[in-house]
Amino acid sequence: MSDDTLRVSKIRNGTVIDHVPGGQALKVLAILGIDGSAGETVSVGMNVPSDKLGRKDIVKVEGRELSQAEVDVISLIAPAASINIVRDYEVIEKNRVVRPERVEGVLACPNPNCITTGDEPVASAFEVLDAGVRCAYCDTIIRRDIADHIG
Known part of the structure; x- marks a missing residue:
């Protein structure tokens, strides 16, 4: 395994938000209302190498699937993001965000x-x-x- 391989543990159930522009993960957490006070399990990778974006952030939220309103707002700051729904460690749904009108x-x-x-x-x-x-x-x-x- 090379030194630049990203090691982030898989989540059992929840949402992975990938292809967020580098440095924007904390804004995604703000959109989701996650500040650590409710004890959510969250993994964040910031400024990791990306072929598409140069640098990207990744946010994994255990035990939560996003509402369409949350996805819509995320699309405003991360128009190339993908939303992956995970159940039993498997990605069961993968969608690119679509900016609403x-x-x-x-x-x-x-x-x-x-x-x-x-x-x-x-x-x-x-x-x-x-x-x-x-x-x-x-x-x-x-x-x-x-x-x-x-x-």
Whole structure:
């Protein structure tokens, strides 16, 4: 085995998020609401060599399959990511993320005057752009640090 071989243990059941751009794994964990407080078993490989990306991150989450809303937000920061569902140590499903045209109820608008940030019962909605997202109500654009706006 060569020195550059990645050694990360297999998971029994859960999700593997592969082909995340190097350095973005912690943002993926933020999107998933994983901060270590709930005791989730998580493996993270950061800045590992990748033929496609140069450097990539890998996130393995034991005992959890992602919702479509979580996958949609991950696609905004990792458009080339693949989501692998693992059961009994076998990958039973492998999907590339697809950037949606719109995400609803997942991100919080940073504009304090937006109708979605007040006391109104209005869920946030964002149109997905090539380089960010735009609030469907006030047109505020988020270009960077999308994971910081998980609502």
